[in-house]
Amino acid sequence: MKKLQTLFLGVLVIIAVLFAGVLQLKKQTGMSGAETVNIYNWGDYLAPDLITKFEKETGYKVNYDTFDSNEAMYTKIKQGGTSYDITVPSDYMTQKMIKEHLVTKLSADKIKGLANIGPAYLNRSFDPHNQYSIPYFWGTLGIIYNDKFYQKTDVDHWSKLWDQKFRNQLMFIDGAREYLGVGLLTLGYSQNTTDQAKLLEASAKLRQLKPNIKAIAADEIKMYLADEEGRVAVEYSGEASEMLAENSHLHYVIPQEGTNVWFDNLVIPRSAQNKKGAYAFINFMLRPENAARNARYIGYSTPNQAALKLLPAKIRQNQAFYPSQAQLRKMEVYQDLGQKKVQEYNDLYLTLKIKK
Amino acid sequence: MKKNKIATLYLTVMFIVLYLPIFYLIGFSFNAGQTMNKFTGFSLVHFQELFSDSRLLLILLETFLLAFLSALLATLVGICGTLWIRYTKKKVTKNALLAANNLLLVSPDVIIGASFLILFTVLGKVISGFNLGFLTVLLSHVAFSVPIVVLMILPQLEKMNESLIFAAQDLGANYWQTLTNVILPYLTPGIIAGYFMAFTYSLDDFAVTFFVTGGGFTTLSVEIYSRARQGVSLEVNALSTLVFVFALVLVAGYYWISQDGSSSRKKRKKRG
Numbered sequence: 001m002k003k004l005q006t007l008f009l010g011v012l013v014i015i016a017v018l019f020a021g022v023l024q025l026k027k028q029t030g031m032s033g034a035e036t037v038n039i040y041n042w043g044d045y046l047a048p049d050l051i052t053k054f055e056k057e058t059g060y061k062v063n064y065d066t067f068d069s070n071e072a073m074y075t076k077i078k079q080g081g082t083s084y085d086i087t088v089p090s091d092y093m094t095q096k097m098i099k100e101h102l103v104t105k106l107s108a109d110k111i112k113g114l115a116n117i118g119p120a121y122l123n124r125s126f127d128p129h130n131q132y133s134i135p136y137f138w139g140t141l142g143i144i145y146n147d148k149f150y151q152k153t154d155v156d157h158w159s160k161l162w163d164q165k166f167r168n169q170l171m172f173i174d175g176a177r178e179y180l181g182v183g184l185l186t187l188g189y190s191q192n193t194t195d196q197a198k199l200l201e202a203s204a205k206l207r208q209l210k211p212n213i214k215a216i217a218a219d220e221i222k223m224y225l226a227d228e229e230g231r232v233a234v235e236y237s238g239e240a241s242e243m244l245a246e247n248s249h250l251h252y253v254i255p256q257e258g259t260n261v262w263f264d265n266l267v268i269p270r271s272a273q274n275k276k277g278a279y280a281f282i283n284f285m286l287r288p289e290n291a292a293r294n295a296r297y298i299g300y301s302t303p304n305q306a307a308l309k310l311l312p313a314k315i316r317q318n319q320a321f322y323p324s325q326a327q328l329r330k331m332e333v334y335q336d337l338g339q340k341k342v343q344e345y346n347d348l349y350l351t352l353k354i355k356k
Numbered sequence: 357m358k359k360n361k362i363a364t365l366y367l368t369v370m371f372i373v374l375y376l377p378i379f380y381l382i383g384f385s386f387n388a389g390q391t392m393n394k395f396t397g398f399s400l401v402h403f404q405e406l407f408s409d410s411r412l413l414l415i416l417l418e419t420f421l422l423a424f425l426s427a428l429l430a431t432l433v434g435i436c437g438t439l440w441i442r443y444t445k446k447k448v449t450k451n452a453l454l455a456a457n458n459l460l461l462v463s464p465d466v467i468i469g470a471s472f473l474i475l476f477t478v479l480g481k482v483i484s485g486f487n488l489g490f491l492t493v494l495l496s497h498v499a500f501s502v503p504i505v506v507l508m509i510l511p512q513l514e515k516m517n518e519s520l521i522f523a524a525q526d527l528g529a530n531y532w533q534t535l536t537n538v539i540l541p542y543l544t545p546g547i548i549a550g551y552f553m554a555f556t557y558s559l560d561d562f563a564v565t566f567f568v569t570g571g572g573f574t575t576l577s578v579e580i581y582s583r584a585r586q587g588v589s590l591e592v593n594a595l596s597t598l599v600f601v602f603a604l605v606l607v608a609g610y611y612w613i614s615q616d617g618s619s620s621r622k623k624r625k626k627r628g
Binding site: 001003004006007008010011012014015018019021022025026028036038042043044048051063064065066067068072076079080081082083223226227246 | 390391392393394409410411413414417418420421424425427428473474476477480481487488536537540541544547548551566567569570571572573574578579580581582583589609613614
């Protein structure tokens with residue numbers, strides 16, 4: 001019995017100490033008791049010092065929760081029980097949440113600084129008049145290559161990926177929409193096509209790409225390219241910018257046929273309790289200096305053109321990460337195609353992956 | 357002799373396989389560079405980053421607080437549950453209780469998590485002010501830890517010699533005295549093991565926790581997992597190093613607690 005008493009007493013003491021620590025930390029980080037703004041964001045997707053700055057400026061206390069996928073976030077918002085004031089869905093998920101009335105319409109008069117956002121980033125297909133969402137970050141799908149082995153002209157068209165010289169060299173991001181999308185783009189079709197004949201044509205075309213593919217992978221691509229174990233890869237610009245920072249021989253190119261462009265957007269869920277706080281946060285993030293700080297921290301491209309002016313010239317003038325507005329207009333956002341079509345994409349992709 | 361060598365070899369290989377990734381991860385937490393690709397020099401910069409990130413520290417403390425507390429509650433509930441199962445007279449009821457207990461162990465975390473989410477959201481509609489947060493995570497952790505505790509204690513209770521209890525009652529012990537002076541001391545090893553099992557389960561659970569977190573409360577596993585989208589930074593390595601060191605302390609504590617008694621028993625024997 002004595003042993004058990006020691007154990008339980010010890011545990012109780014530890015609990016008390018931890019509890020005191022938690023209280024102390026909470027006191028330090030914010031005025032507990034103040035009105036809160038609940039933010040539900042991707043992990044590590046907002047510079048921590050901006051939260052502190054926002055709290056100091058507005059007097060709100062920020063509760064910051066994180067998720068790892070659009071689907072996970074969607075499930076929790078839809079189920080209720082939480083009252084998030086701000087969340088950050090990607091384009092197709094934004095479309096889905098609007099369709100299902102999970103987000104509130106933004107009132108234009110409460111939003112200050114929308115003019116900072118570049119016109120090419122607004123009125124996209126998932127939210128045609130930006131009635132529900134404000135772009136937060138965006139990026140493209142492109143080709144990253146090592147200049148020790150290839151030149152820019154080797155990869156400036158999607159169709160060039162089929163070339164002999166890439167035999168067993170090409171790495172590809174693991175995703176059905178991305179993989180089939182490249183096939184569709186090469187053939188000059190929309191990446192959102194629902195036409196089965198076009199999809200089959202693209203998959204036949206992609207079968208011929210097979211000998212060139214070294215690996216279909218996810219995060220590992222970053223390491224392979226940086227270590228020069230891989231020489232060329234189809235990747236997202238966000239990942240590409242990290243690789244470029246590590247290895248100066250790497251370059252990122254957006255092929256001329258255009259590509260996929262994605263957006264993560266700030267929205268206010270219907271279940272929000274503190275809409276005033278949510279608007280305050282949106283306005284805070286629209287301010288150029290804050291958006292610029294966030295872009296420096298995350299490394300993705302910001303849609304905030306006023307913020308862009310505050311970024312170093314090296315980032316600002318990089319055509320690969322900030323293509324011209326005209327080029328941007330040509331790029332397509334993946335749309336929510338409905339469950340049946342998504343399944344068709346997935347099935348075709350799986351067959352391509354498995355079959356020799 | 358030969359057999360022994362093979363056994364040693366096997367064990368060594370197993371330990372290497374199990375521990376190498378952990379030490380690799382810990383090694384890179386001292387990296388001066390920003391990635392795990394190359395070790396560019398020794399530095400404590402990631403620990404500095406970690407200690408200035410008060411949100412992450414808060415999550416660390418809260419995760420441990422949750423683990424200690426939920427394991428404690430689960431152990432208390434588990435002890436009562438074990439006694440109940442053991443001393444249920446009717447065979448059918450007893451088996452039903454055991455089955456209900458085991459069912460929770462077998463069913464996938466995702467299902468448990470999803471059902472808790474539904475339960476809590478329904479409760480939230482009935483009771484105003486009841487939202488997802490620390491309390492909901494605590495309740496669900498206690499719930500999925502109880503079956504483990506029961507499973508750790510029950511075999512020991514089944515093994516216990518009934519006559520010990522009769523002897524105690526013959527000597528005039530009431531129910532409470534029998535419990536605290538005879539049964540619980542006998543069960544101590546199982547209770548300690550149960551506590552630590554519940555603790556580890558709570559510490560590393562992701563699936564259930566993910567569903568029931570909210571209101572600004574998260575645990576380490578949920579937070580680290582959600583950071584994976586952009587690749588995990590070395591700050592997380594530094595954090596893992598701290599957690600590993602803490603785990604070492606815990607294991608030491610476990611041995612200290614479970615050996616403490618046996619050595620004093622030996623002493624008593626010597627004296628006697």
